[in-house]
Amino acid sequence: MSKIIVAGIGPGSKEDITPAVLEAVRAADAIVGYKYYFQFIQEYVKEDCECIDTGMKRERERAEQAFELAEQGKTVVVISSGDAGIYGMTPLVFEMKRERQSNVEIESLPGISAFQKAASLLGAPIGHDLCIISLSDLMTPWEVIERRIKAAAVGDFVTAVYNPKSNGRYWQLYRLVELFLQQRSADTPVGYVRQAGRDEQEIKVTTLGEFDPVGVDMFTVILIGNSQSYISDSHIITPRGYYRERNNQEMKPGQQIMIESFRTIESELRNKDIPLDHKWALLHAIHTTADFEMERILYTDDHAVETLYNKVAKGEVKTIVTDVTMVTSGIRKGALTRLGVEAKCYLSDPRVAEMATTQGITRTQAGIRLAVEEHPDALFAFGNAPTALMELCDLIRKGKAHPAGIIAAPVGFVHVRESKHMVKPFKDIPKIIVDGRKGGSNLAATLCNAILTFDDAEQLKPGRDL
Numbered sequence: 001m002s003k004i005i006v007a008g009i010g011p012g013s014k015e016d017i018t019p020a021v022l023e024a025v026r027a028a029d030a031i032v033g034y035k036y037y038f039q040f041i042q043e044y045v046k047e048d049c050e051c052i053d054t055g056m057k058r059e060r061e062r063a064e065q066a067f068e069l070a071e072q073g074k075t076v077v078v079i080s081s082g083d084a085g086i087y088g089m090t091p092l093v094f095e096m097k098r099e100r101q102s103n104v105e106i107e108s109l110p111g112i113s114a115f116q117k118a119a120s121l122l123g124a125p126i127g128h129d130l131c132i133i134s135l136s137d138l139m140t141p142w143e144v145i146e147r148r149i150k151a152a153a154v155g156d157f158v159t160a161v162y163n164p165k166s167n168g169r170y171w172q173l174y175r176l177v178e179l180f181l182q183q184r185s186a187d188t189p190v191g192y193v194r195q196a197g198r199d200e201q202e203i204k205v206t207t208l209g210e211f212d213p214v215g216v217d218m219f220t221v222i223l224i225g226n227s228q229s230y231i232s233d234s235h236i237i238t239p240r241g242y243y244r245e246r247n248n249q250e251m252k253p254g255q256q257i258m259i260e261s262f263r264t265i266e267s268e269l270r271n272k273d274i275p276l277d278h279k280w281a282l283l284h285a286i287h288t289t290a291d292f293e294m295e296r297i298l299y300t301d302d303h304a305v306e307t308l309y310n311k312v313a314k315g316e317v318k319t320i321v322t323d324v325t326m327v328t329s330g331i332r333k334g335a336l337t338r339l340g341v342e343a344k345c346y347l348s349d350p351r352v353a354e355m356a357t358t359q360g361i362t363r364t365q366a367g368i369r370l371a372v373e374e375h376p377d378a379l380f381a382f383g384n385a386p387t388a389l390m391e392l393c394d395l396i397r398k399g400k401a402h403p404a405g406i407i408a409a410p411v412g413f414v415h416v417r418e419s420k421h422m423v424k425p426f427k428d429i430p431k432i433i434v435d436g437r438k439g440g441s442n443l444a445a446t447l448c449n450a451i452l453t454f455d456d457a458e459q460l461k462p463g464r465d466l
Contacts, residue, residue: 002070003105004077004093004107006093006106008080008081008084008088008111008112009111010197011081011117011198012040012195012197013040017041018111024109025044025079027046028075028077031076031079032062032065032066032069034055034081037081052069059089062078066078070102071102082117083112083113084110087134094106117193117197117221118160122193122235124238125189125236126158126223128238128241129155131152131155132160133159133160135163146175146179154183156226156267157226158224159223161222163218165217166217174213180208184227186272188227190205190206190208190211190223190224191204191206194219194220200219208224227267254463261287265283265286266460269282269292275302277300277457280457281447281451284446285447291438299431299433300432301431308379311405317341317379317405318378319343320378320379321345322383322444323383323389324384324441328343329445330449331381331449334466335453336452347364347367349367364384364387364388368395376400378403380403383410384441385410386410386412386415389422390418390419392406405429405430405451406426407448408423408434409432409439409443410439411438412437417435417436420434420435452465
Protein backbone atom coordinates (compact mmCIF):
# COMPACT_ATOMS: atom_id res chain seq x y z
CA MET A 1 0.00 0.00 0.00
CA SER A 2 1.45 3.41 -1.00
CA LYS A 3 1.33 5.43 2.16
CA ILE A 4 3.36 7.98 4.09
CA ILE A 5 2.71 8.33 7.81
CA VAL A 6 4.19 11.51 9.25
CA ALA A 7 4.66 10.82 12.96
CA GLY A 8 5.64 13.01 15.87
CA ILE A 9 7.78 10.98 18.26
CA GLY A 10 7.52 13.45 21.13
CA PRO A 11 10.22 15.55 22.75
CA GLY A 12 12.71 12.75 23.38
CA SER A 13 11.53 10.42 26.10
CA LYS A 14 10.30 6.95 25.19
CA GLU A 15 7.45 7.37 27.65
CA ASP A 16 6.21 10.34 25.63
CA ILE A 17 5.77 8.47 22.36
CA THR A 18 2.10 7.76 21.70
CA PRO A 19 0.86 4.18 21.18
CA ALA A 20 -0.35 5.09 17.67
CA VAL A 21 3.12 6.25 16.66
CA LEU A 22 4.77 3.15 18.14
CA GLU A 23 2.35 0.95 16.21
CA ALA A 24 3.18 2.80 12.98
CA VAL A 25 6.93 2.47 13.62
CA ARG A 26 6.62 -1.27 14.29
CA ALA A 27 4.67 -1.83 11.06
CA ALA A 28 6.72 0.43 8.77
CA ASP A 29 8.47 -0.91 5.67
CA ALA A 30 10.75 2.12 5.73
CA ILE A 31 11.46 4.94 8.17
CA VAL A 32 12.91 8.27 7.07
CA GLY A 33 14.17 10.92 9.51
CA TYR A 34 16.91 13.05 10.95
CA LYS A 35 19.56 10.65 12.22
CA TYR A 36 19.53 12.03 15.79
CA TYR A 37 15.92 10.90 16.27
CA PHE A 38 16.46 7.21 15.47
CA GLN A 39 17.91 6.55 18.92
CA PHE A 40 14.45 7.10 20.44
CA ILE A 41 12.65 4.52 18.27
CA GLN A 42 15.37 2.00 17.35
CA GLU A 43 14.13 -0.76 19.67
CA TYR A 44 10.67 -0.68 18.09
CA VAL A 45 11.81 -0.97 14.45
CA LYS A 46 11.36 -4.41 12.80
CA GLU A 47 14.45 -6.17 11.42
CA ASP A 48 13.68 -5.84 7.71
CA CYS A 49 12.65 -2.19 7.94
CA GLU A 50 14.71 0.14 5.73
CA CYS A 51 15.97 3.08 7.78
CA ILE A 52 17.14 6.20 5.98
CA ASP A 53 18.69 8.85 8.17
CA THR A 54 20.11 12.20 7.09
CA GLY A 55 21.67 15.22 8.73
CA MET A 56 20.18 18.56 9.63
CA LYS A 57 18.70 20.88 7.01
CA ARG A 58 17.92 17.96 4.69
CA GLU A 59 14.15 18.04 5.16
CA ARG A 60 13.27 18.33 1.48
CA GLU A 61 15.59 15.45 0.59
CA ARG A 62 14.00 13.28 3.29
CA ALA A 63 10.53 14.02 1.97
CA GLU A 64 11.57 13.14 -1.58
CA GLN A 65 13.02 9.83 -0.40
CA ALA A 66 9.79 9.08 1.46
CA PHE A 67 7.73 9.61 -1.70
CA GLU A 68 10.07 7.51 -3.81
CA LEU A 69 9.74 4.61 -1.36
CA ALA A 70 5.98 5.02 -0.97
CA GLU A 71 5.49 5.14 -4.73
CA GLN A 72 7.12 1.71 -4.82
CA GLY A 73 4.17 0.46 -2.76
CA LYS A 74 5.81 0.69 0.66
CA THR A 75 4.40 2.05 3.90
CA VAL A 76 6.82 4.78 4.95
CA VAL A 77 7.00 6.52 8.32
CA VAL A 78 8.58 9.97 8.36
CA ILE A 79 9.58 10.86 11.91
CA SER A 80 9.79 14.31 13.48
CA SER A 81 10.46 15.29 17.05
CA GLY A 82 7.60 16.65 19.09
CA ASP A 83 4.49 17.01 16.97
CA ALA A 84 5.31 16.65 13.27
CA GLY A 85 2.76 19.33 12.42
CA ILE A 86 4.47 21.98 14.57
CA TYR A 87 7.65 23.17 12.82
CA GLY A 88 7.96 19.57 11.59
CA MET A 89 7.75 17.50 8.43
CA THR A 90 3.97 17.31 7.98
CA PRO A 91 3.44 20.58 6.06
CA LEU A 92 6.37 19.80 3.75
CA VAL A 93 5.04 16.31 2.95
CA PHE A 94 1.58 17.64 2.09
CA GLU A 95 3.07 20.39 -0.08
CA MET A 96 5.28 17.90 -1.89
CA LYS A 97 2.31 15.61 -2.54
CA ARG A 98 0.63 18.49 -4.36
CA GLU A 99 3.83 19.41 -6.20
CA ARG A 100 4.37 15.83 -7.38
CA GLN A 101 0.66 15.29 -8.02
CA SER A 102 1.21 12.02 -6.19
CA ASN A 103 -1.47 9.48 -5.36
CA VAL A 104 0.35 8.43 -2.19
CA GLU A 105 -1.92 8.50 0.86
CA ILE A 106 -0.74 10.81 3.64
CA GLU A 107 -1.56 10.26 7.31
CA SER A 108 -0.46 12.54 10.14
CA LEU A 109 -0.02 11.18 13.67
CA PRO A 110 0.25 13.81 16.39
CA GLY A 111 2.93 13.72 19.04
CA ILE A 112 3.55 15.47 22.32
CA SER A 113 5.18 18.75 21.35
CA ALA A 114 8.22 20.21 23.04
CA PHE A 115 6.26 23.16 24.41
CA GLN A 116 3.71 20.80 25.97
CA LYS A 117 6.43 18.74 27.62
CA ALA A 118 8.18 21.89 28.81
CA ALA A 119 4.88 23.22 30.16
CA SER A 120 4.25 20.06 32.16
CA LEU A 121 7.70 20.31 33.70
CA LEU A 122 7.20 23.98 34.57
CA GLY A 123 3.82 23.48 36.25
CA ALA A 124 0.82 24.99 34.47
CA PRO A 125 2.03 27.94 32.39
CA ILE A 126 -0.25 27.39 29.36
CA GLY A 127 -3.59 27.44 31.15
CA HIS A 128 -4.97 30.18 28.90
CA ASP A 129 -4.67 31.57 25.35
CA LEU A 130 -1.24 30.98 23.89
CA CYS A 131 0.82 31.26 20.73
CA ILE A 132 4.05 29.72 19.45
CA ILE A 133 6.80 31.68 17.73
CA SER A 134 9.97 30.38 16.10
CA LEU A 135 12.95 32.73 16.04
CA SER A 136 14.52 30.91 13.11
CA ASP A 137 14.66 33.24 10.11
CA LEU A 138 15.80 30.56 7.65
CA MET A 139 12.31 30.34 6.14
CA THR A 140 10.68 33.50 7.52
CA PRO A 141 12.02 37.08 7.22
CA TRP A 142 12.95 38.64 10.55
CA GLU A 143 10.61 41.57 9.90
CA VAL A 144 7.67 39.14 9.90
CA ILE A 145 8.91 37.39 13.05
CA GLU A 146 9.26 40.71 14.84
CA ARG A 147 5.69 41.71 13.95
CA ARG A 148 4.47 38.43 15.39
CA ILE A 149 6.49 38.96 18.58
CA LYS A 150 4.95 42.40 19.04
CA ALA A 151 1.46 41.03 18.44
CA ALA A 152 1.98 38.27 21.00
CA ALA A 153 3.27 40.74 23.58
CA VAL A 154 0.46 43.25 23.02
CA GLY A 155 -2.18 40.49 22.93
CA ASP A 156 -1.09 39.20 26.35
CA PHE A 157 -0.67 35.67 25.01
CA VAL A 158 1.27 33.05 26.89
CA THR A 159 4.10 32.60 24.38
CA ALA A 160 6.19 29.55 23.57
CA VAL A 161 9.48 30.30 21.82
CA TYR A 162 11.08 27.70 19.55
CA ASN A 163 14.56 27.88 17.95
CA PRO A 164 15.60 30.68 20.32
CA LYS A 165 19.34 30.68 19.54
CA SER A 166 21.99 29.02 17.42
CA ASN A 167 25.66 29.61 16.69
CA GLY A 168 24.77 32.00 13.92
CA ARG A 169 21.69 33.58 15.54
CA TYR A 170 22.63 35.06 18.88
CA TRP A 171 20.81 38.42 19.03
CA GLN A 172 17.19 37.57 18.15
CA LEU A 173 16.27 36.32 21.61
CA TYR A 174 17.61 39.51 23.19
CA ARG A 175 15.39 41.49 20.81
CA LEU A 176 12.36 39.40 21.77
CA VAL A 177 12.94 40.13 25.46
CA GLU A 178 13.32 43.83 24.66
CA LEU A 179 10.01 43.86 22.76
CA PHE A 180 8.16 41.96 25.50
CA LEU A 181 9.43 44.33 28.19
CA GLN A 182 7.84 47.20 26.27
CA GLN A 183 4.45 45.57 26.86
CA ARG A 184 4.82 43.30 29.91
CA SER A 185 5.90 43.75 33.50
CA ALA A 186 9.45 42.75 34.37
CA ASP A 187 7.86 40.39 36.93
CA THR A 188 6.23 38.31 34.19
CA PRO A 189 7.19 34.65 34.79
CA VAL A 190 9.52 32.98 32.29
CA GLY A 191 10.37 29.29 32.25
CA TYR A 192 12.72 27.47 29.95
CA VAL A 193 13.53 23.82 29.55
CA ARG A 194 16.56 22.43 27.78
CA GLN A 195 16.45 18.90 26.36
CA ALA A 196 12.93 18.31 27.70
CA GLY A 197 12.33 14.63 28.50
CA ARG A 198 15.93 13.62 27.85
CA ASP A 199 18.80 12.70 30.15
CA GLU A 200 20.33 16.17 29.81
CA GLN A 201 17.09 17.88 30.86
CA GLU A 202 17.44 21.28 32.59
CA ILE A 203 14.55 23.35 33.99
CA LYS A 204 14.74 27.00 35.02
CA VAL A 205 12.13 29.48 36.26
CA THR A 206 12.79 33.21 36.33
CA THR A 207 11.14 36.50 35.34
CA LEU A 208 11.23 38.58 32.18
CA GLY A 209 13.36 41.19 33.90
CA GLU A 210 15.86 38.65 35.24
CA PHE A 211 15.91 36.33 32.20
CA ASP A 212 19.44 35.79 30.85
CA PRO A 213 19.53 34.28 27.32
CA VAL A 214 23.16 33.17 27.72
CA GLY A 215 22.27 29.61 28.79
CA VAL A 216 19.76 29.07 25.99
CA ASP A 217 20.41 27.05 22.83
CA MET A 218 18.56 25.29 19.99
CA PHE A 219 17.51 22.47 22.32
CA THR A 220 15.67 24.92 24.61
CA VAL A 221 11.98 25.82 24.66
CA ILE A 222 11.01 29.07 26.40
CA LEU A 223 7.58 29.83 27.87
CA ILE A 224 6.63 33.43 28.74
CA GLY A 225 3.56 33.86 30.94
CA ASN A 226 0.77 36.39 30.49
CA SER A 227 -0.24 39.25 32.80
CA GLN A 228 -2.10 36.82 35.11
CA SER A 229 0.69 34.21 35.37
CA TYR A 230 2.54 33.85 38.64
CA ILE A 231 5.31 31.77 40.23
CA SER A 232 4.48 29.45 43.13
CA ASP A 233 6.87 26.89 44.61
CA SER A 234 9.16 27.15 41.56
CA HIS A 235 6.23 26.47 39.23
CA ILE A 236 4.54 28.82 36.78
CA ILE A 237 0.76 28.95 36.92
CA THR A 238 -1.44 30.72 34.40
CA PRO A 239 -4.96 30.69 35.85
CA ARG A 240 -7.86 29.79 33.61
CA GLY A 241 -10.19 31.92 35.71
CA TYR A 242 -12.10 29.45 37.86
CA TYR A 243 -11.24 31.15 41.13
CA ARG A 244 -11.75 34.59 39.64
CA GLU A 245 -15.16 33.46 38.42
CA ARG A 246 -16.08 32.28 41.91
CA ASN A 247 -14.74 35.44 43.51
CA ASN A 248 -16.59 37.60 41.00
CA GLN A 249 -19.86 36.13 42.20
CA GLU A 250 -19.15 37.78 45.54
CA MET A 251 -18.53 41.17 43.90
CA LYS A 252 -20.98 43.85 42.93
CA PRO A 253 -21.26 44.55 39.19
CA GLY A 254 -19.59 47.93 39.63
CA GLN A 255 -16.47 46.37 41.11
CA GLN A 256 -16.27 43.79 38.34
CA ILE A 257 -16.40 46.58 35.75
CA MET A 258 -13.76 48.56 37.62
CA ILE A 259 -11.43 45.56 37.84
CA GLU A 260 -11.75 44.98 34.11
CA SER A 261 -11.12 48.68 33.47
CA PHE A 262 -7.96 48.64 35.58
CA ARG A 263 -6.66 45.59 33.70
CA THR A 264 -7.30 47.33 30.40
CA ILE A 265 -5.53 50.49 31.57
CA GLU A 266 -2.56 48.50 32.86
CA SER A 267 -2.21 46.68 29.54
CA GLU A 268 -2.01 50.04 27.70
CA LEU A 269 0.54 51.76 29.94
CA ARG A 270 3.71 52.73 28.11
CA ASN A 271 5.82 51.83 31.14
CA LYS A 272 4.60 48.93 33.24
CA ASP A 273 7.80 48.53 35.24
CA ILE A 274 6.93 51.07 37.94
CA PRO A 275 6.54 50.71 41.72
CA LEU A 276 3.23 49.17 42.74
CA ASP A 277 2.04 52.06 44.87
CA HIS A 278 2.69 54.60 42.11
CA LYS A 279 0.95 52.31 39.61
CA TRP A 280 -2.06 52.00 41.92
CA ALA A 281 -2.44 55.79 42.10
CA LEU A 282 -1.87 56.06 38.33
CA LEU A 283 -4.54 53.46 37.52
CA HIS A 284 -7.02 55.35 39.68
CA ALA A 285 -6.13 58.65 38.02
CA ILE A 286 -6.49 57.31 34.47
CA HIS A 287 -9.67 55.41 35.34
CA THR A 288 -11.25 58.62 36.62
CA THR A 289 -10.09 60.92 33.81
CA ALA A 290 -9.62 58.55 30.81
CA ASP A 291 -6.46 60.60 30.28
CA PHE A 292 -3.28 58.63 29.64
CA GLU A 293 -1.27 61.84 29.97
CA MET A 294 -1.49 61.06 33.68
CA GLU A 295 1.31 58.62 33.03
CA ARG A 296 3.52 61.65 32.38
CA ILE A 297 2.18 64.22 34.84
CA LEU A 298 1.24 62.21 37.93
CA TYR A 299 4.07 62.48 40.46
CA THR A 300 4.34 60.53 43.70
CA ASP A 301 7.12 60.61 46.26
CA ASP A 302 8.83 57.26 46.73
CA HIS A 303 6.43 54.95 48.57
CA ALA A 304 4.03 57.86 49.21
CA VAL A 305 0.84 55.84 48.67
CA GLU A 306 2.09 52.89 50.69
CA THR A 307 3.35 55.13 53.50
CA LEU A 308 0.06 57.01 53.75
CA TYR A 309 -1.97 53.80 53.67
CA ASN A 310 0.11 52.39 56.53
CA LYS A 311 -0.46 55.55 58.56
CA VAL A 312 -4.19 55.26 58.00
CA ALA A 313 -4.24 51.53 58.76
CA LYS A 314 -2.34 52.09 62.02
CA GLY A 315 -4.75 54.82 63.11
CA GLU A 316 -2.14 57.56 62.82
CA VAL A 317 -4.29 59.47 60.31
CA LYS A 318 -7.87 60.01 61.39
CA THR A 319 -8.86 62.95 59.18
CA ILE A 320 -8.74 63.89 55.51
CA VAL A 321 -9.17 67.62 54.92
CA THR A 322 -10.29 68.74 51.47
CA ASP A 323 -10.39 72.16 49.85
CA VAL A 324 -13.90 71.80 48.40
CA THR A 325 -16.93 69.63 49.17
CA MET A 326 -16.74 67.91 45.77
CA VAL A 327 -13.52 66.19 46.86
CA THR A 328 -15.11 65.05 50.11
CA SER A 329 -18.11 63.69 48.20
CA GLY A 330 -15.90 61.59 45.94
CA ILE A 331 -14.06 59.78 48.74
CA ARG A 332 -15.68 56.39 49.25
CA LYS A 333 -17.76 56.31 52.39
CA GLY A 334 -17.30 52.56 52.75
CA ALA A 335 -13.52 52.95 52.84
CA LEU A 336 -13.71 55.80 55.36
CA THR A 337 -15.98 53.77 57.64
CA ARG A 338 -13.88 50.61 57.29
CA LEU A 339 -10.71 52.47 58.29
CA GLY A 340 -12.24 54.85 60.85
CA VAL A 341 -11.34 58.02 58.95
CA GLU A 342 -13.36 61.25 58.66
CA ALA A 343 -13.29 63.40 55.51
CA LYS A 344 -13.98 67.09 56.17
CA CYS A 345 -14.33 70.26 54.15
CA TYR A 346 -14.57 73.56 56.03
CA LEU A 347 -16.12 75.67 53.25
CA SER A 348 -19.62 75.42 54.70
CA ASP A 349 -18.43 76.19 58.24
CA PRO A 350 -19.96 79.56 59.31
CA ARG A 351 -16.60 80.67 60.69
CA VAL A 352 -15.04 80.51 57.21
CA ALA A 353 -17.09 83.29 55.66
CA GLU A 354 -16.39 85.59 58.58
CA MET A 355 -12.65 84.83 58.51
CA ALA A 356 -12.48 85.39 54.74
CA THR A 357 -14.17 88.77 55.08
CA THR A 358 -12.24 90.05 58.07
CA GLN A 359 -8.83 88.83 56.85
CA GLY A 360 -9.29 89.59 53.15
CA ILE A 361 -8.59 86.08 51.89
CA THR A 362 -10.51 83.51 49.82
CA ARG A 363 -12.99 81.22 51.50
CA THR A 364 -10.86 78.19 50.58
CA GLN A 365 -7.83 79.82 52.23
CA ALA A 366 -9.91 80.49 55.31
CA GLY A 367 -11.11 76.90 55.31
CA ILE A 368 -7.52 75.61 55.33
CA ARG A 369 -6.52 78.02 58.15
CA LEU A 370 -9.38 76.76 60.24
CA ALA A 371 -8.64 73.12 59.37
CA VAL A 372 -4.99 73.50 60.38
CA GLU A 373 -6.03 74.89 63.76
CA GLU A 374 -8.11 71.76 64.43
CA HIS A 375 -6.31 69.06 62.40
CA PRO A 376 -2.71 70.15 61.74
CA ASP A 377 -1.59 66.55 61.08
CA ALA A 378 -4.39 65.53 58.69
CA LEU A 379 -4.01 64.24 55.14
CA PHE A 380 -4.79 67.29 52.96
CA ALA A 381 -6.33 66.83 49.50
CA PHE A 382 -6.72 69.68 46.99
CA GLY A 383 -8.75 69.32 43.81
CA ASN A 384 -9.84 72.86 43.02
CA ALA A 385 -8.25 75.87 44.70
CA PRO A 386 -4.54 76.66 44.24
CA THR A 387 -4.84 79.45 46.83
CA ALA A 388 -5.83 76.86 49.43
CA LEU A 389 -2.77 74.76 48.60
CA MET A 390 -0.55 77.85 48.77
CA GLU A 391 -2.07 78.68 52.16
CA LEU A 392 -1.16 75.23 53.49
CA CYS A 393 2.42 75.63 52.22
CA ASP A 394 2.68 78.94 54.07
CA LEU A 395 1.34 77.41 57.29
CA ILE A 396 3.82 74.50 57.00
CA ARG A 397 6.71 76.96 56.68
CA LYS A 398 5.45 78.80 59.75
CA GLY A 399 5.39 75.53 61.71
CA LYS A 400 1.63 75.62 62.20
CA ALA A 401 0.78 72.64 59.96
CA HIS A 402 2.36 69.17 59.98
CA PRO A 403 0.39 67.25 57.33
CA ALA A 404 0.56 63.47 57.24
CA GLY A 405 0.50 63.84 53.46
CA ILE A 406 -0.59 66.13 50.63
CA ILE A 407 -2.55 65.42 47.47
CA ALA A 408 -1.97 68.40 45.19
CA ALA A 409 -4.38 68.37 42.24
CA PRO A 410 -5.87 71.88 41.93
CA VAL A 411 -7.01 72.74 38.42
CA GLY A 412 -7.05 75.95 36.40
CA PHE A 413 -4.88 78.68 34.91
CA VAL A 414 -3.95 81.13 37.69
CA HIS A 415 -1.27 80.12 40.22
CA VAL A 416 -2.01 76.44 39.62
CA ARG A 417 1.44 75.37 38.46
CA GLU A 418 3.13 77.57 41.05
CA SER A 419 1.07 76.11 43.90
CA LYS A 420 2.26 72.61 42.96
CA HIS A 421 5.88 73.71 42.76
CA MET A 422 5.53 75.22 46.23
CA VAL A 423 4.70 71.78 47.68
CA LYS A 424 7.69 69.90 46.32
CA PRO A 425 10.41 71.25 48.69
CA PHE A 426 8.72 69.61 51.70
CA LYS A 427 10.76 66.42 51.44
CA ASP A 428 9.55 64.89 54.70
CA ILE A 429 5.87 64.99 53.71
CA PRO A 430 4.59 62.20 51.40
CA LYS A 431 3.09 63.89 48.34
CA ILE A 432 1.01 63.01 45.30
CA ILE A 433 1.04 65.80 42.72
CA VAL A 434 -0.66 66.24 39.36
CA ASP A 435 1.83 68.49 37.58
CA GLY A 436 0.77 71.34 35.33
CA ARG A 437 -2.68 72.83 34.93
CA LYS A 438 -4.64 69.59 35.10
CA GLY A 439 -6.35 68.35 38.22
CA GLY A 440 -9.86 68.46 39.62
CA SER A 441 -12.02 67.39 42.51
CA ASN A 442 -12.68 63.97 41.02
CA LEU A 443 -8.95 63.41 40.61
CA ALA A 444 -8.13 64.45 44.18
CA ALA A 445 -10.89 62.16 45.48
CA THR A 446 -9.75 59.14 43.48
CA LEU A 447 -6.18 59.62 44.72
CA CYS A 448 -7.55 59.55 48.27
CA ASN A 449 -9.34 56.33 47.38
CA ALA A 450 -6.10 54.87 46.01
CA ILE A 451 -4.49 55.46 49.40
CA LEU A 452 -7.41 54.01 51.37
CA THR A 453 -7.49 50.83 49.24
CA PHE A 454 -3.78 50.20 48.71
CA ASP A 455 -4.14 46.78 50.35
CA ASP A 456 -6.09 45.75 47.22
CA ALA A 457 -3.27 46.76 44.85
CA GLU A 458 -1.32 43.50 44.88
CA GLN A 459 -4.29 41.53 43.53
CA LEU A 460 -5.48 44.44 41.34
CA LYS A 461 -8.93 44.41 42.92
CA PRO A 462 -10.25 47.97 43.06
CA GLY A 463 -13.75 49.04 43.98
CA ARG A 464 -14.69 46.94 46.99
CA ASP A 465 -16.18 50.02 48.70
CA LEU A 466 -18.39 50.98 45.75
